[in-house]
Amino acid sequence: MTSVKTFAWLTLLFPLAGCIVNALGYRVLRGKAPGYVGTAVLFASFVSAVLMLFALQDLAAEERHVRAVAWDYMAVGGFDGQLALLIDPLSAFMTVTITGVSSLIHLYSVAYMGGDRGYARFFSYLNFFVFSMLLLILAGNFIFLIVGWAFVGAASYLLISFWFRRTTATAAGIKAFVINVLGDVGLVLGTFFIFRGTGTLDYLGAFEKAGEISGGDVTAGCILLLVGAFAKSAQIPLHTWLADAMEGPTPVSALIHAATMVTAGVYLIARMWPLFEESESAAAVGAIIGCLTLFVSATIGLVVTDLKRIIAYSTMSQIGYMVMAVSSGAYVAGIFHFYTHAFFKALLFMAAGSVIAAMAGVQDIDRMRGFRGAMPFTFGCFVIGGLSLAGVPPFAGFVSKDEVLAYVADRGDWHVALVVVGYITAFITALYTFRLIFRVFFGEPSPEARELEEGHLHHADVPRNPMTGEEEDTDVGFPGPEHHIAEREGPMKGAMGVLAFFAVFAGFLQIPNVTDALDTFMEPTFEGSRFHEELHPSDALTFGGLAIGAAFSLAGIAVAYLIWMRRPEIAAQVRERFRPLHTLFVNKWYADEALDRLFVRPAAWFGRFAQQTFERVVVNGLFVGGPVGLVRAGSAAVRSRQSGFLRAYAALMVVGLTGVVLWLLIRA
């Protein structure tokens, strides 16, 4: 028990220590030292997370809910907020996955961010992010869930705006931050509803009393928790920040916007299962929104041309699967998909980063072609990641996605419709993934690819903002002068190699009819859950699903091959034929515009009205102008008798006091 607690605190404190060392030592740590410090603490954190997991496994099954308390945080009145952690199979499993993938991403960054002038700052932020994420996962009560939640949002803001002199990056940062604050508000309000019903902020206490909360409160509370989950996990309608967040350096996209942070919403719903099982309707909202998101973002991924944004939309889509799963009661399947997704999506982002480096920062796939020969390692990794994402057997993504769909299908009723959408989207997923691969890696090499084949990494004469074309320099606040590709950097190669291995084999943790290691492991967390016990897809459902999934993804790849390799003119024809649809997709279903009309503009209008009209006319005119005029007149009268306004004050005071005393005397 104590060792579990010790390792949990250590897991949490290593990244924090790294953050502080890198922040304070930015002048002392020379060269790559900050990178090694940052990576070393993460590996240390990973090791202690693994030890924590083993220590937890040593306990008897019913004891695997360990609370570690540091001190009282806000324990007054009716509140019982403590700085407390909860270590159970769910949090332990997520901690191990997150620290593992994060340490690889740190390793990759050691080389990738090599030339950047904000090197120490980058690793300080990155460490802080992992600390925040672990706090979110390990928190033992609602208070520290919210704290971790907000810290993650702040870290993500800092990393998106890492190149802080780029106006596009700062604009994306504030957008991400504000939408995340909106999610925080949802979480806090949801906590209020639940706290009102249970009288405790502690997870275990609140879950025990979940049945005592009134029906309205539990539904309101769960839907508000979902608002938080949607904002953080970029689900419709709070998803617009994620694509813009690609302004951050690529390792950030890999870490935050693929592997860890955006899955926080999935964790939240899985963690709160005792509440969601009390509210049928809230769970349904989650499942439907997840399904909607997975479809809509896949359609957008099919038409945008920015390399990182395509992968970002695919992330949204995959998280949609997870949200749909955990909202439908398929908790372990959702967590399983989170786990495989972390590997293959981080891998895809890293490979994309390598390509972008070869293009000297350009992200538009219209300008990329034929990188296969120039970057064989990157190409190999990209294909492995792509096959896993597309769900081709036997890659990791194949097993986990089909488990999600089989479990959701087992719910029956309208959930079957969700599954149909899920399979259609699996086809679209394969389509957009291989559209990307065929367009970037195949065909006639672009000038940059050619240059690389001749052994020279392309270098722009004047660095420019890839989005706006503005000129930049390479000092602090802009990307550094050098770019780094996986083929030439050991750390990048190492990190991508490990991830590629897991992108292939991670799925073997849980294979239908062979092993259900994850299911067994998670048992203590989901003990007593209705759905966890009831949902057992039949063999027909499972294997039929696997077959359909494989067929859809292979079909997707085949169609992609036909369109973008064999008959490139088809793409243009399709685009012409379905012009309105294409416009809708390219404009991201007009979500940005809708949010703008609904929230941003009214707020701006109110601000302008207050600033330009109300303050001038009412506050200054009515409340100030009146009395000031009165006193001016009075003091003018007094001034004529050689007096200053201080005397006017005294005079008025005397008059006033006399009046009051007189009035009191009369009353008495």
Added chain:
Amino acid sequence: MTIHLSIVLWLPAVAGVLALAARRFAGWVTLAGSLLAFAYSVVLLIDFNASSGSLQYVTDEAWIEQLGIHYKLGVDGLNLALIVLTTFGFTACTLWAALERDVARTPQFFFWMGLAHSAVLGALFAQDLILFVLFFDLMLVPFFFLTLIWGPTPRPDRVRAILKLFIYTLVGSLLMLAGAIATGVLSLPNEATTFVLSDLERIAMDEGSQRWIFLCFAAAFLVKMPAFPVHGWMPDGYRNMPLPVLAVFSAVLSKVAAYGFLRVVMPLFPDAAAEFQMLALLIALASILYGSAMAFTTTETRLILGYSSVAQLGFITLGVFALDDAGDGAQGAILQSVNHGLVVLPAFFIVGLLAARAGSEDLRDMGGVAFRAPVLAGLFLIVALATLAMPGSANFVGEFMILFGVFDVKIVIAIVAFTGVVLASVYMLRMFIRSMHDRVGPSVDSRDIRVRDGLVLVPLVAAILFLALYPQLPLEKGEQTIPSRVQSARQVLAGEEIAVDPREAAAEAAEAEEEAERAREGEGREP
């Protein structure tokens, strides 16, 4: 009966008088006085017995016996944290002013600072209504002179701003004075008049008188905060004050108004407080929304902070008037007062640093200051995130308690108030980004802070971080006292009979006071 509070109270003023004679070292003399007061208040904080809800370290002398006015000072969970905030804030701002080499500060400046310090402490210590009113009014006098003589703007502007401030506070002060006298006279028609708060609290005044006296006090406090729509003096006042003065003014003085509600208004006029609860909540809500909207449209950095204060004070008022069962709102309000003071102090200091780098205090002239100033950027970031009440800061804890208190009672108001939480992130990040980030402005000279700046800034940020880690400290000090301040108003609201006979309760409290005093002396502990 102890003399401790009198020492803390008058130390800064005495140091201010000495400063007049100290010429070149005037700043350091006043600083020494403030620092001693701060040290003393920290000792009080540690020594304070949090498990007792009664007044401690009481000093009680009859001052004007015929009128029943006492020189009574005392500390309880309600004012303890604010006292530490006051001494800390004044120490930081005196240090800041003393370190400013490029501005001529005559000994007179420090005299007024010392006097202001004592006046604020007096208003917080006072346990007699007239004493409270006197200190409350005295607080403003030093600020008039500090603004008039040392303000950064042309003299006619300063005069106009001062006039505006005068008129607003004049109205408020007169009303409050009238209300205070009326309270003493009307409370005990058949006995000798008294203004001692603990005596007044045990008397139930008739509702009609309560109503108008409540309005008198509320007017004075709302103007001082300031609350929407009586904040008209704020923009001019803020523009024309020297920064170190403005920092302490914004950090400390507005809190005395919020404190006044809990010290005087709630226990003395519970019926009126319950009756006007909705009105007060709506004013608070309007302050939050209006203050936020103004803060995210103005480009003057001072006014961004000024209007954000209007919004934050709106949250605090919301907490004061939540009147929830557990008193969470009121506890959150006091915590939030401390938090807001702690973030506003460094924020104004940073405005000064930004202005020195950009050549103006306008956001439009800034941009990219973080380029060569990583330390400044890091410190500003912490301050900005704390100001927008990011979870993990003590500001969040305060806001959480306030909003839950309101949520418990008036759910719709709480939900609308959450808009203010989102808007706070907009205006603070906007200020941070447009000053520190984006392209480097044409006239911006980005350079990091000097050691001298760090001496002021780092302790302030350290205090923010400490409270972020351990908000329990101020919370548990106030736990026994603060909820009881709003108890009778809450009971009126709930339609309950006021459970305990207030006379008996007061007698018990007085007994407990004496007992605590005896125990303290018996133990031989000296604070």
